[in-house]
Amino acid sequence: MPIRITGMGSGLDIDKLVTDLMKAERIPLDKLKQKKTLVGWTSDLYREVNTKLTSLRKAANNIRLTGDWQNSKASSSNDNAVSATAQAGVPLTSHSVFVEKLATGAMITGAKQADNFDPSKVVIGGNGTENLIINGKPIEYKASDTLKSVMDKVNASDAGARMYYDEITKQVSIVSKDTGDLAKLDLAGSTGPILGVVGISTTLANGQNAKVIFDKGKNSPTDPGITISSASNTFTANGITYSFKEVTTEAIKINVSGNDDGMINQIKEFVDQYNATIDLLNERTKEKKSKGFNPLTEDQKSDMKETDIKNWEEQAKKGLLSNDEIIKSTLRDLRSIINGVVSSNPKDFKTLSDIGIDTMPYNAASPKDSGKLVIDESKLRKKISEDAGSIVALFTDQNNGIASKTYDQVNKSISGLVEKAGGVGSPAENLTTFLGKQLTDINKQITSFDAKLARKEEYYYKMFAAMDSAVSKNNSQLNWLMQNGR
Template identity: 35%
Template sequence: MVLRIGGLASGMDIDSLVEQLMTAERVPLDKLNQKKTYTEWQRDDYREMNTLLLSLDTLMSEGVSKQSTFIKKTINSSNSDALGVKNITSTVDFSGQMEIKQLATAASIKSNGATGITDSTATLRSAGINDTKMTISAIDANGVMSSKDIEITDTDTMDSLISKINQQSGVTAFFDANSKQISFTAKNTGDIATGAEITLSSANSDGSTGSLLTTLNVASDNLGTGGTAGKNASFIYNGIETTRSSNTFRINGVELTLKQVTESGKPVTFSSTADVDSIYDSIKTFVDKYNEIIDKISDKIGETKYRDYAPLSDAQKKEMTDDDIEKWEEKAKSGTLKNDQILSSVLTKMRSSLGSIVNTGGAFKRLSDIGISTTNNYLEGGKLEIDEDKLKEAITADPNSVYKLFQNSSAKTSSENGLAQMVRANLKTAMDDIKTKAGSSSSVNNTFTLGKLLNQYSSRITDFEDRLKNIEDRYWSRFTAMETAINNANSQSAYLTSMMSS
């Protein structure tokens, strides 16, 4: 470190002189910092555009790209209290009639009087139960028996065993602390004609039969004392009498839920129509979002670039008010993505995709067939507008064909792929290109183009700062040498003056 003597001998303001000299030396460094700051702005603007593109892609994936959007139905039923009807996968309108003769019920077993458990929080071992395993078999959702072993430990109580049973097996157990009784109910309804729907057993560590069932005072299956058999639902659907093990089941993609037994000869009738308003709203949401994206990207690539407004240095900011800084940086940040090729390209490709003819085999081949077209004002960059009546008419007539127009998929040729598929492919290409150039918030600088450039700027800035430090030390060294020389001259002059006067 250079010894610094600040004008003691010369009377000069050395600090000010060095500062002025270093201001000139610092100009290249300021330019490097300006380039780095501008690159950071550009990186952030790219990422903002990528977030914008992702929002459109996500909206499409959850809206016009999903078949469930276009198969929403309005259900008309003569008795919704007796029969619930919900469309799941049916792409066409449906109708039917259902006479419900019997609801499905679940099998159960209850204890024959009080159990030998007096305290549900005490360990089972204290009640004389040394069993290490309980095996429960119960009817499953497919109408067949499924078995589960429940481990019984030394610390288990009645309460903890009930919890294990309810979590791990196909039955729901309940212990009533007041009456000291227990019950087991199958989680799934239905009847297994060849046997019981619930079976219980327990064993000791040596494999011998345990004492748990005896202590609980329950039968080994629901066909014994205290047991109730499960029942299948019985109904007449469109003239055909049949059964199901559950009260909720599907026929031709329609979910039916039996709720009440109906009067003989008086079936519940139901039918469906397309939920036009809901489907229309989903398409309109896509169009509105698309138009918003067009607006924002067009504005970004069309921004004026003010070349005379470079990023401000710290020294410049000190001499300006906050309001002046804000106004300056507003212009300095403008035009970071002016005429950007990635963004210009995705706009062109999306417009082209939405103007394509799609060979879906359905009733509609282009957006204009369902009442969606580009605006007449070319300055709006290809924004879409909706003829509400025509779109709703298309949805009413054939919602599945509207879906195919957006999301038809074909491995043979791209001309058979839906418009939404094409647009999402355009978005993916653009988002990948932007990520390659600007990365994401979690990216490391050396993994994307602008990040590598930022690293270069940082390295050059560090090197230049080291160089400036050496230059400043050199200036101080020279001024210090001057001060020392002047001080020596002053000392000699004083000595000579003293000698001559004496």
């Protein structure tokens, strides 16, 4: 800012005159800045809603798939040998498990190598280009290749096998990626010295299935139990998934017990997030604007206390999202989903109301609570004990599940809000959003108007400077005449 010495000739307070004139000139600029503040506040409120919807989406995502539910829990007497997990709705039960054989892949192992054997330094040798053939798939190698580079080629190929060197046994092995009786390794047709280098003489091998006996001796000492053969060491039956890890010499006990508290906590988390979301959406769409509370100008703020400014701005922000169509449609859609029917479920398990989760009616004394959910925990526990699987289906059904549809709807709403105001954490002046473009345009107008005001202020100072100079000259002439006149 230039340093000016004004009013020397006229004695006028030119700075004050210019300041007062500029106040009138700045009125349009103040209105632009107020508009910018309103757009910024609106953007912040949309992002607040977006944050709340994101929390609801997370809660819905946690229970929209059957495998997410914590209704039943399985425990093992020896997790190192056999572990188990139970899906929701699995009846309380127990089983004994003997593992006679583990499922294995086909394996061909070479001869033991010297202690200083290093695959990265062993050059295959031979003449030209040769092929290691695994299950009919040729893996090409050259005489200059090292054993390490050949193993890398095998492991990156589609031959369905791994080739590795065991530093403990000092042996090179080729093993199929699949397990079970149908897994095989066939090295027939391989050319060149590769098999001789690693000491492999066998060219054909097969895997084996796991052999497991369930509930042996359950009904009587001579009860043979149920024997299963599995190509994998993971086996699922009646909603329980078993993982076989070791051959056993004694029965491993698997118990499936209830976890109703876990299931109820999951439902409560969803309901809490839903209610928090409904609470905010109701507040934002139904609050009325406070008349006479516009954003404060800098001059207005300079005459106010911090607490007064804060209280004023709280009033000024009210109603900015009143009757907003995105939020209103989100409210309608969420309420429709919550009141929906899963027709594929059994009778008395088709709606949330059936299991003890009801919608609060409208209350004029507390309009924000309209549409919130309330849980009758006693009824919910009773329904879980009757048919936990149907309760899970009520939330997870692919077509009409409450959590599934809520997740999809919230995703849609978040996309609409991001398009309007940007995502949480993104810059406010984002040209890809509706409000971001508005802010950018307003900032351009403010910059242009600032330049215009600077020119106007300079004009006023020049005008008063000319007047001051003229007054000074006239005063000098008058003084001369008075001193030299008669």
